[in-house]
Amino acid sequence: MSEFDTPLLDELEKGPWPSFVKDLKRAARKKPAAKDLLRQLEQSYKDKIGHWKHGGIVGVLGYGGGVIGRYSDSPEQFPGVEHFHTMRINQPSGWLYTTKALRTICDIWEKYGSGITNFHGSTGDIILLGTTTDKLQPCFDELSAAGFDLGGSGSDLRTPSCCVGPARCEWASIDSLDLCNDITHTYQDELHRPAWPYKFKIKISGCANDCVASIARADLSIIGTWKDKIRVDAEAVKAYANAGLDIRHEVMYLCPTKCISWNKDSQTLTIDDENCNRCMHCINVMPKALRPGKDTGATILVGAKAPILKGAMLASVIVPFMKLEPPYTELKDLIGKIWEWWDESGRNRERIGELIKRKGMRTFLKDIGLKAVPQMVKEPRSNPYFFWWPEEVVSGKET
Amino acid sequence: MAKTDIGPPNYKEFLSPLMLENYGKWKHHEILKPGVLVHVSETGAELYTVRAGSGRLVTIDFIRDVCDIADKYCDGYLRFTSRHNIEFLVTDKSKVEPLIEELKTQGLPVGGTGHGITSIVHTQGWVHCHTPATDASGVVKAVMDELFEHFVEMKLPAHLRIALACCLNMCGAVHCSDIAILGIHRVPPAVKHSEMHKCEIPNVLASCPTGAIRNDPANKSVTVNNDRCMYCGNCYTMCPNMPLMNPDNDGISIWVGGKVSNARSGPKFSKLAIPFLPNTPPRWPETVAAIKNIVQVYAKGARKHERLGEWIDRIGWEKFFALTGIPFTDKHIDDFEHAETTFRTTANFKF
Numbered sequence: 001m002s003e004f005d006t007p008l009l010d011e012l013e014k015g016p017w018p019s020f021v022k023d024l025k026r027a028a029r030k031k032p033a034a035k036d037l038l039r040q041l042e043q044s045y046k047d048k049i050g051h052w053k054h055g056g057i058v059g060v061l062g063y064g065g066g067v068i069g070r071y072s073d074s075p076e077q078f079p080g081v082e083h084f085h086t087m088r089i090n091q092p093s094g095w096l097y098t099t100k101a102l103r104t105i106c107d108i109w110e111k112y113g114s115g116i117t118n119f120h121g122s123t124g125d126i127i128l129l130g131t132t133t134d135k136l137q138p139c140f141d142e143l144s145a146a147g148f149d150l151g152g153s154g155s156d157l158r159t160p161s162c163c164v165g166p167a168r169c170e171w172a173s174i175d176s177l178d179l180c181n182d183i184t185h186t187y188q189d190e191l192h193r194p195a196w197p198y199k200f201k202i203k204i205s206g207c208a209n210d211c212v213a214s215i216a217r218a219d220l221s222i223i224g225t226w227k228d229k230i231r232v233d234a235e236a237v238k239a240y241a242n243a244g245l246d247i248r249h250e251v252m253y254l255c256p257t258k259c260i261s262w263n264k265d266s267q268t269l270t271i272d273d274e275n276c277n278r279c280m281h282c283i284n285v286m287p288k289a290l291r292p293g294k295d296t297g298a299t300i301l302v303g304a305k306a307p308i309l310k311g312a313m314l315a316s317v318i319v320p321f322m323k324l325e326p327p328y329t330e331l332k333d334l335i336g337k338i339w340e341w342w343d344e345s346g347r348n349r350e351r352i353g354e355l356i357k358r359k360g361m362r363t364f365l366k367d368i369g370l371k372a373v374p375q376m377v378k379e380p381r382s383n384p385y386f387f388w389w390p391e392e393v394v395s396g397k398e399t
Numbered sequence: 400m401a402k403t404d405i406g407p408p409n410y411k412e413f414l415s416p417l418m419l420e421n422y423g424k425w426k427h428h429e430i431l432k433p434g435v436l437v438h439v440s441e442t443g444a445e446l447y448t449v450r451a452g453s454g455r456l457v458t459i460d461f462i463r464d465v466c467d468i469a470d471k472y473c474d475g476y477l478r479f480t481s482r483h484n485i486e487f488l489v490t491d492k493s494k495v496e497p498l499i500e501e502l503k504t505q506g507l508p509v510g511g512t513g514h515g516i517t518s519i520v521h522t523q524g525w526v527h528c529h530t531p532a533t534d535a536s537g538v539v540k541a542v543m544d545e546l547f548e549h550f551v552e553m554k555l556p557a558h559l560r561i562a563l564a565c566c567l568n569m570c571g572a573v574h575c576s577d578i579a580i581l582g583i584h585r586v587p588p589a590v591k592h593s594e595m596h597k598c599e600i601p602n603v604l605a606s607c608p609t610g611a612i613r614n615d616p617a618n619k620s621v622t623v624n625n626d627r628c629m630y631c632g633n634c635y636t637m638c639p640n641m642p643l644m645n646p647d648n649d650g651i652s653i654w655v656g657g658k659v660s661n662a663r664s665g666p667k668f669s670k671l672a673i674p675f676l677p678n679t680p681p682r683w684p685e686t687v688a689a690i691k692n693i694v695q696v697y698a699k700g701a702r703k704h705e706r707l708g709e710w711i712d713r714i715g716w717e718k719f720f721a722l723t724g725i726p727f728t729d730k731h732i733d734d735f736e737h738a739e740t741t742f743r744t745t746a747n748f749k750f
Contacts, residue, residue, distance in 0.1 A: 011681040012537055015544030018506060020454040020536045027458040034458075037526070044525035044534065045680040048646035052529040054636040062403045070527060073639065086527070090407035098413050099466035099475035106459035106466075115459045119479055122522060122571045129456075129527055144401035147408045159407070164478065167410070167418050168438055168446060168488070170425035177410050188404035208661035212481050215666045216575035216659050223661075254704055256663050281662040285704070288427040306569035308631060309608040311736055314575070314666055349608060 004028055004038050008045040024116065033114040033130055036080030040072060051078075058085055058133050060140040064193040066150030067136055083132040084114070088125040088151030089143065090184065093177040094164045095120060104146045112139035123201065124161035124212075125151035149188075156194035160184050162204035163211040171283065172206030173224030173296035174324045180204050182328060183335075190339075197346030197355075200339070207292065208280045214304070214315070219352045220335065221301040221315040222324075226293035229273040230282070236289035238267045251282050297323045300331070302338065303353025313353045318365070320375035337368040362387075415476040417444055417490045433553050434509035435495065447489040449498050451507040452518050452543070452550055455483040456526060456536045464505065472498040482560070483518045484511050508550055514557050516549040516694075521563040522570040524582075530632030531565035532582030532649040533678050539563055541682040542580070545691055556701035556710070559694065560658070568631055577707040578690055579654035579669040584630035586648045587611075587623050588641035595620035598638035606633045651676045651686050655693060655719075656708030667708050670716075672723075674730035689725075696723045715749050 002010050004025065012021045024041075027034035040051050051073050058069040068086040075082035089105070105126065109115060114130030121127040126148075131139060140150065151159040160183055163169065165176035183202060184191070190200075203214030206224040214221035241247055247269065252262045256279055259272040269289075271282075283290045300322055301315035322330060338352065341364065346355045356364045365372060366389075411419070421440035428438040436448040453461075465485060469477045473489040480486060485507070489495055499509050511517035519542065522528065524535030542561070549555060562573035563580040573579035596619040603621060604612050611627035612634060621641075634641045653676070657669030672693065676685045693707075700722060701710035711719045720727045733741045 008681040009537075012540050015540065016508065016547045017540055017543035017550075018452060018454045018508070019540060020456045021540075023454060023458050023461050024456075026460045041526050041534075045537070048649065048678045048680065049644035050525045050528060050531045052527065053639045054529045061400070070529065084527070092407045092413055093410035095479040095481075096410050096413040097477055097479075099469050099477070101408065101413060102462055102466050102477075106462050109459055117457055117459065117462065118455055118523075119453065119457055119462065119485075120455075120483065122520065124481075141401035144403070144405060147405065149403075149405045149407060161481070163481070166423035166425070167414055168425065168448070170427055170438070172423070175423070181407070181410055185406040188406055191406075192404060210659050210661065210666070213572065213575065213659040215661075216657075217572040250703060254663055279661050279663055281704070284662055288429065291427070306564075306572045306574055307567055308569070312569075312574040312668060314668070348605065 004035065004042075006038055006042040009038065009042050027115040031115050032080040033084065034080075034116055036072075036078040037084065037114065037116065037130060040074065040078040040081055043074070043077070052084075058136060060137050060150070062192075063150055065153035065156050066192065068153055070130075081130070084130040085133065085136065087113075087128040087131065087136070087139065087143075088121065088153060088159070089128060090149050090151050090159045091120055091124050091126050091161070093162055093180040093184075094167060095124070096164070096167060096177075105143075105148065108139060108142045108146065112142070121151075123151070123158045125159050150192065152191045152194075152199070154194040155196045155198050156192065156200070157187055157190040158199055158201045159191065160202040160204065161212050163206050165206045169206060170287070171209065171224075171280070171292060173226050173292050174204070174206055174222070174298050176204040176206045176222075176224065178326065179222070179324060179328060179331075182326065183332075186332065196339070196343055198349045198351050200342075200352065202335075208278060209284065215301060216304050216312075216314060217306070218304050218315060219302060220338070221304055222331075223299045223301065224292075224296065225278050225299050225321065226296045227321060228293035228295040230271050230276065230293060231291040232269060232271065233289050233291075234268065237269045237286065240286050240289055241267050245286070247286075251285050254281055256281070297321050300334065303351070303356055305351045305353050309349065310354050310357065313357075315353075316356075316361070317376050318370055320373060334368070341367050413476070415474060415488060415490060417446055418476070418488065420444065421446070430513050430553070433515065433551055434512055435499070436512065445492065447492060447495050449487045449489060449495060449502070449509060450480070450511050451485045451487070451502050451509050452511055453479075453483055453485050453507070454536065454540070455518070455521065456523075468498070468501055468505070472501070480518075482511075482520050508547070510551040513553040514555045515551075515553045516546050516555070516559045516561060518550075519543060519561045519563055519580075520571050520573070520576075522565045524565040528565055528570075530568065530635055530643070532584045532630075532644070533565050533651050534680060535563055535565045535571075537681060538580060538651070538683050538686060541684075541687050542690055545687045546694060549694070555694075555698050557704050557706045558660075559697070559707060561690070566632060567629070568633075573654070574668055575657040575659045575666055576669050577655065577657065578693060579657065580686065580690070581652045581654060582649065583652045583675065584632070584643050584645065584649050585675070586643065586645050587625045587628035587630065588632075588634055588643040589645075590621060590623060591640040591642075592618055592620040594640040595638070598640055602637045603634050603641065606637045608633060646678070650678050651683070653686070653689055653693070656711045658706050658708050663704070664706075664709055664712070669708075671731050672719075672725055674728060693723055717749050
């Protein structure tokens with residue numbers, strides 16, 4: 001018999017990829033909760049079903065979210081995981097850490113929890129996986145004293161997330177880190193006290209490569225871009241060509257707007273910036289030669305979400321270009337209007353994207369005071385069922 | 400009483416002196432080899448990044464090991480990526496190679512950059528979720544073991560991003576991935592009528608996103624309209640007497656061709672490739688083989704820089720199914736909202 005009698009899980013200790021089973025066993029040697037987690041997981045591998053219940057509201061004083069209750073459905077068999085709650089902790093912008101900060105979290109979690117974590121959860125939080133109801137408050141107290149706070153859960157704002165931004169990336173057209181930190185601190189109440197129809201996610205990417213998948217996942221997606229010209233270093237272009245990059249095939253032909261031309265003889269690359277849609281491909285392929293422009297800001301999109309309920313949605317453009325400088329007043333005004341509109345009309349469990357779909361983008365734009373522009377659509381409508389606002393038609397005699 | 404609403408620590412506390420000095424001044428970068436980047440500043444300063452894969456589900460022992468390494472080679476400065484990789488942020492170039500050696504010794508693979516496969520974004524699965532249709536960490540481990548060469552090398556036509564969600568609630572938001580592994584339930588909750596009086600029936604009714612659950616006051620229970628249930632498990636969240644997990648019917652579906660980046664073509668959803676594969680712990684051989692097959696056929700057929708979805712757009716879905724040998728079924732034809740936008744409305748197609 002293996003150490004914890006987990007013959008199925010032991011199979012996952014083999015192979016080159018880091019093994020979570022090997023790692024969980026380290027925790028299992030120290031903590032009864034971690035040991036029973038491993039044993040219950042083995043049971044799931046035998047039964048081919050999960051063994052967790054939700055149910056029961058747990059939390060810490062002053063907060064409406066951030067802690068998820070979790071209970072074993074077989075507490076007699078696995079007493080160590082009878083209560084095995086999750087704490088979501090705000091990650092710092094860009095998931096940047098010092099080892100000192102990480103060790104602090106580890107020490108607190110060793111004291112109050114199972115010692116098991118996710119670095120990180122899908123939404124971005126640090127996930128502390130597995131503690132009991134009585135440990136939640138003291139654990140939170142110590143995290144708070146160390147400078148950490150809870151993330152969101154339920155019908156509230158989720159911890160906003162962002163890419164590494166200007167801390168390490170030359171493509172960041174906005175200060176994604178500062179903006180993320182600023183709005184996370186600005187909206188603490190929205191993050192900690194669920195009061196909305198459903199969840200709301202904000203994600204910030206410095207460029208259209210969108211490393212945090214904001215366009216697929218965020219109710220409010222902020223993507224850095226520029227309005228002027230791509231900066232070209234002509235000598236560096238030549239260096240790429242001389243080093244063997246096939247600029248014609250790998251750059252020019254793949255440009256979606258065909259706005260790049262390449263003269264092989266003179267080794268000059270010309271960009272018709274007026275017709276560039278800033279997709280990032282050429283910059284991705286030639287990062288030493290091409291850089292985003294200097295007149296930078298962000299495109300604001302709304303409404304992305306996973307399938308629950310009306311099917312998955314991608315985010316849609318509502319502001320093609322917004323300058324984003326601290327204190328980000330224009331953006332915060334817009335966020336305030338969006339939340340007010342959603343809060344007023346949204347049904348239970350209706351994400352902003354679904355509400356816009358139900359009420360119509362036209363109504364949404366009018367109510368939050370945005371003017372329709374072609375950048376908002378792939379194409380204009382093709383059906384003739386459109387409506388006029390009363391003030392747009394001549395209010396004549398009744399016929 | 401603890402302070403509340405303090406928010407996260409300021410990220411600036413976690414930037415190395417070099418990163419602070421060159422904040423917003425980065426000029427360009429280069430992938431020196433798989434897993435190793437150098438970013439060069441306008442000031443001439445260089446920052447080296449060494450990227451390593453991680454299981455995501457990690458213990459504090461693991462984190463402390465990682466901290467020991469970071470203290471030794473990069474003054475304690477590190478970060479995590481949006482796909483759960485660990486990035487060691489190295490100021491001293493001479494420490495890059497020794498760091499890579501140490502990571503290898505400790506079993507942490509270095510890679511995940513450029514035209515290859517990086518860590519799989521994933522959810523909790525059986526280890527901690529209450530509505531999973533499959534496990535997460537185990538499937539990810541089995542798939543990454545098999546695709547390991549693509550993590551430590553960069554020999555695919557383009558980036559290939561894989562994500563796993565253990566049910567359609569999609570905590571992992573896998574719906575725009577080159578390859579998405581999605582756990583699916585296939586049967587509605589089996590209501591334990593004799594136990595239902597222990598649950599708050601109004602909450603159960605309100606929890607159903609499709610209104611499929613009706614009150615049955617005579618029996619102090621509920622009835623489920625099976626035709627409207629799409630197996631999300633929200634009712635089970637409210638009431639443990641409505642379990643929907645089922646060892647024979649739960650399993651995995653595979654979706655392909657999504658992307659998030661705007662490069663070349665716009666972001667797109669992943670589309671259904673394989674409607675069902677059984678749950679076969681501990682190593683899910685059917686799922687691993689199916690994904691490996693898709694990766695191999697893509698790697699052979701796609702042009703340089705072509706993401707999986709862009710390759711399929713070029714060759715057509717009929718060719719995708721023919722080349723991969725994946726059977727096309729009635730499950731592949733949409734019948735939810737906007738289904739008609741996915742039907743073929745031209746006479747242009749291939750045989």
